[in-house]
Amino acid sequence: MxxxxxxxxxxxxxxxxxxxxxxxxxxxxxxxxxxxxxxxxxxxxxxxxxxxxxxxxxxxxxxxxxxxxxxxxxxxxxxxxxxxxxxxxxxxxxxxxxxxxxxxxxxxxxxxxxxxxxxxxxxxxxxxxxxxxxxxxKGRYNYRVIKHTMFFDDLPAAFDGYKLTQISDIHAGSFDNKEKIEYAVDLINEQKSDVILFTGDIVNAVAEEMHPWIDTFKRMKAKDGLYSVLGNHDYGFYAYETKAEIQENHKKIEKVHEAIGFNLLQNDKKTIERNGEKLHILGVENWGSSSHFPKKGSLKQVTENIENGEFNVLLSHDPSHFDYEKMDMPKDKNGKDIIRPTDIVDESNIINFEKKIQLTLAGHTHGMQFGIEIPFLNFKWSPVKYRYPRWAGLYEEAGKYLHVNRGFGVLAFPGRVGIWPEITVIELKKREKVA
Known part of the structure; x- marks a missing residue:
């Protein structure tokens, strides 16, 4: 009381x-x-x-x-x-x-x-x-195109200048303005990237939320295709309780991705080849440090047939997958770990993983849809930083990079204050060796 x-x-x-x-x-x-x-x-x-x-x-x-x-x-x-x-x-x-x-x-x-x-x-x-x-x-539809040029020593020469467009956290259940969404999709296509990558949370809770927007998003085009992964909201746990309902929703989510034109990667990969050289697009299911979200992503599974030294771009919805130190498992009343049958608990974080993943793309945080950013001062702040230290933009550690997208849509609060919806364009460049 x-x-x-x-x-x-x-x-x-x-x-x-x-x-x-x-x-x-x-x-x-x-x-x-x-x-x-x-x-x-x-x-x-x-x-x-x-x-x-x-x-x-x-x-x-x-x-x-x-x-x-x-x-x-x-x-x-x-x-x-x-x-x-x-x-x-x-x-x-x-x-x-x-x-x-x-x-x-x-x-x-x-x-x-x-x-x-x-x-x-x-x-x-x-x-x-x-x-x-x-x-x-206005702010919730104030789409910004943010561009990065990234240099890598080990990028295959055939992929020098390769362009990726990343979007994340569509949350279709929060849309209410078709004209603005169509504008954003046109903005994505205007970037003329080689590939479009979506890093999860296509809905708030159920697959049907995306049905009115399929025709709009299926207009997205890229030469090497569209690839996607699932986020924590895509598993149906926020709407359904029984295993049968969750599985049925999962099947519908898969059909939504297919209808849009996404190749949904569920602990799977797609290899793009140019002039005999390879770039791997890896996609894991949701995996993060929080005990509230499913842990189904497997780095071991997705890299099973990849040789060391090959170039990898990983899609992983939750940025805490990049550097978590200790898994926060849910506890029962006696303080013992509760492990769901679908949870994968033997994962390394991306930084320390046995095979090098040069670039990881994530979303999930939305930048909390509230904060302050002053680009020319290189200053950004949002309360979400106290939960997710890597919450927006580019980060680097141990020669591996993480980019956290600020999100395409909104959740709960139907607006954005200071943290605008983001379309990310990343150009991969091969670093020239100094003689």
Whole structure:
């Protein structure tokens, strides 16, 4: 019971602070009553949609917009609270000093809240409020093409200048604007890459979410084909509980990939040959450090017939596969590891794997759809970095590279603030040897 009471009290304090800041500026009863009516309405819609989602055991777009309304309303109020709370502390000590200095009453000693502070707090709160509104209505479809040129000593000469386009985390169940999606697909085709690679999470929960969008995505074309892997959301665990339902959804997911034109790689590979030289596209099933997601990817299986020294591009949905140190297995009530029959538990991370994987492409994090990026300062920050240290862009360790795509679609919050949807283009170049 206490875990419900504490959040309710904290939310009530947050709303009170915001209300008093508004009351400092106006005494209009319609505005003050309207504040509470609108606040209660937003919280009511959110909890109603959350209940519906839990009842149906499936996330829907209506719940996403309820989350967006709540965040757009609540996050700016945190700024109001922070500013006014600091002022209240200052007022308390000033009042205490005046009380003992002047030996007056508390009401006389304690200075009133300054109108300027309330204006300042509400003005600053308007910035995140505007940001969230933009993120929902514009930011989620603000597609950016991010290009990288990467140099490798061991790239076969025949693949010098080879171009890869990566997209990730489509999450078709969150789409609601066909024109914008068609624009993004055209943008993908405009890159004229040799191959298009998709790194998982084609839906939020069920295969049917992608059905209205198959004709749009099947327009994607690349000379050497389209290749894909599964993400944690593609296995049906978020919508179904029985093994039969999960397997049926899996079959439907496979058909969706086939209908689009993807070659779905499930611990499998595709070898592309040019002038007698090879480049391997490897695709593993989902594997990451979290205990909440399936661990079905196998590096051993996907590299079984690959010789050391050959060039490999790996598709692995979860970036934690690159460098995890200790598997976070789920525990039973006695503290023992729970190993699902499908879990593969004898995996090395990609960095330490016995065969060299030069480039790994991942997604999964979405950059949390919220953060700050200043490219010319090479600065980026998102709260997701505290869960996934490698959360967006290029990383290198031990001569092996990881690229984490910021995602094509959205999940839960139907918007993006500062972290825009990404289409990645990577050009592979052979590094010239210095004489």
């Amino acid at each position: 206490l875990r419900f009471i504490i959040p309710i009290v904290l939310v009530f304090i947050l709303e009170l602070y915001t209300f008093f800041s508004i009351r400092t500026l106006t005494s209009n009863k319609f505005i003050l009553i309207g504040f509470w009516v609108f606040t209660v309405l937003v919280y009511g819609i959110f909890f109603y949609q959350l209940t519906m989602t839990q009842r149906d055991n499936r996330f829907n777009l209506a719940t996403g917009y309820a989350i967006a309304m709540l965040l757009t309303l609540t996050v700016p109020k945190l700024f109001v609270f922070a500013i006014l709370f600091i002022e209240d502390i200052f007022r308390f000590f000033v009042g205490l000093f005046n009380y003992f200095q002047q030996a007056g009453t508390v009401s006389e000693a304690l200075p009133g809240r300054r109108k300027f502070i309330s204006q300042l707090a509400l003005g600053i709160a308007a910035i995140p409020f505007s940001g969230f509104l933009y993120g929902v209505f």
